[in-house]
Structures are given as structure tokens and as C-alpha cells.
Amino acid sequence: MVDIQLGKGKTARRAYGIDEIALVPGQVTLDPALADTRWTIGGIEREIPVIASAMDGVVDVAMAVQLSQLGALGVLNLEGIQTRYADPNAVLDRIAAVGKDEFVPLMQEIYATPVQPELIQQRIQEIKQQGGIAAVSLTPAGAVKYGDRLAAAGADLVFVQATVVSTDHFSPDNITPLDLADFCARMPMPVALGNCVTYDVALKLMKAGAAAIMVGIGPGAACTSRGVLGVGVPQATAVADCAAARDDHAKETGRYVAIIADGGLVTGGDICKCIACGADGVMIGSPFARAAEAPGRASTGGWRRRARSCLGAPALMSAPRAA
Secondary structure (H helix, E strand, O other): OOOEEEEOOOOOOOOHHHHOOOOOOOOOOOHHOOOOOEEEEEEEOOOOOOOEOOOOOOOOOOHHHHOOOOEEEEEEOOOOOHHHHHHHHHHHHHHHHOOOHHHHHHHHHOOOOOOOOHHHHHHHHHHHHOOOOOEEEEEHHHHHHHHHHHHHHHHOEEEEEEEOOOOOOOOOOOOOOOHOOOOOOOOOOOOEEEEEEEHHHHHHHHHHHOEEEEEOOOOOOOHHHHHHHHEEEEEEHHHHHHHOOOOOOOOHHOOOEEEEOOOOOOOHHHHHHHHOOOOOOOEEEEHHOOOOOOOOOHHHHOOOOOOOOOOOOOHHOOOOOOO
């Protein structure tokens, strides 16, 4: 590794984004019929290494069930519209019909309604009753608040996601942060943690008991971290570093933790590059949001035409994306 000197006492490391790399063909070719894309996350085997992001415009109960049936996975946001309103479709219709100028005030109004804990159990049961895999997502704050109810509801897999997650977190004295190791230990289902972008943090999250790690800060279309805070690592390098932590952790403990590339992936080529960099699977939002089956109505104009941030706004506004 070669460090680049930015200035007196300041060095940087060259990192690469997905668009900066390409895959070199190997010496052997393979018929597609022989390709095996199966992977395992938290003991759950899937035929397709693709996860639909936990955004209100991407995954609802019906979408989660259909993706499960197809061999993929959809993650339901448990702090969004689906658990704030008994009839989420009426709310989604309002969002799809509003103009660009009215979009932000409407979203503020919609997400001012609190989460209804009983709807958490109802949505999970709706997915499972239809034969789907109940993969759900909470922020760390949501995990503290709704963890016990989530455990009782029988979710199959839980994602604890924030913009940046680490086992080392400082909070004011009047706030009790989520103990990630304790949460992973007491939950009856596997827990995926994220997001992170470095070897050291990924390794700490694995040692805390994570069944999977989400990798990606800054590259997604709905993520403003890099523009607002200047925080992020180009995705190819981030995935490779976290995959190295996975391999070292597996050698040391014998426990394999899946790496999920999350953010900035739009094309099949993007997915292939992430897997070549070491990812076991990917999490994507935009391509699924454009589907006719997606709850965001993007295929008929919907949120997508409002503003660049429309896809991510429901997930981002539903709860603070903080560690």
C-alpha cells in the first residue's frame, strides 16, 4: 500500500469506486447453466445474492413475499410507513400524487405519526403467512425501543442499520446507546449490522456477533453522507477491505460472516464487480423501486420524478440514521 501525502502530516490512501474498475476475463469460460449463485446469510440460503433495500418506496409486505419466492430477499423498514399506518397504500398514493414543492412538507407530516408497535408484529406475520422470509430493518434507536417486540414477533432476520455503525459509540449521559454485542446475543434470529467501510470496524462488528455486515457509506443515490459530512469510502475499496476482515475472522474463529455491498449499485456489472471485490451479496434500491410491483409507484411516475432524494426520503426520514 502506498500512502499519498496531502500536506504536512496528512497522508491519504488511494481508494477505488465501482466505476473506476473493470473485471478482466479469466482463462476459463463457463456455461450459465453451470453457474451457482447460492449464498447464505444468517443460516438462510438464497438462490440469488440480491437484497432489496429497506426503503418504503422499495419493499412492502407483497414485495418481500415475491422476492422470497423468486429466491432473493426483501427487507421491510419497521420504522416507516408500513408500521405507522394500518393502510399504507393510502399514504403511498398521497406521496405519488403530490408535486415537487409539496413533497417535503408532506413527508414531514407523514413521518410525524409514531410507529404503532402492534403493526410490527402484524407485518411480520403477514409476510410469514404468505410463505415469505421476514427480513426486517431497524435503526439502533429503534432496536432499543422495539427489540423485544421484534423477538416475540418471530422475524427471520433483522438488519440494524444506520449511516455509520460501530461498537464504540459515545452518547450523552441521558441516552443509553444500543449494545450491539448484547443485542446480537439475545435476539432469537440472526442480526446483520451496518453500515461500515473499514477493516477494523467490520472486524469489531463480526466479533460482536453480527451474522452479516453491510458495507457502504456515501455511494447510494439516496445517501447524502458524503455531500453533507464528507464521510465515505469508494465502494470497491470498502468492500475489499471488509471482505479481508471477514476472511481473517473466519480463519481465527471458524465463523463465516456474510459481506453485503450496500449502496450505489444500479447495473448487473456493478453487482459483479462487488462480488469480485469480495462481497457475498448486494443490497440495492433504485432498480427495484422502478418495478411495477414496488410500493413507491415509481413505474407510473411516483416518487422518482419528484426529486433525486425521493427514493431514499421515506427510509431516511422515518428515524435518525445515527450510530
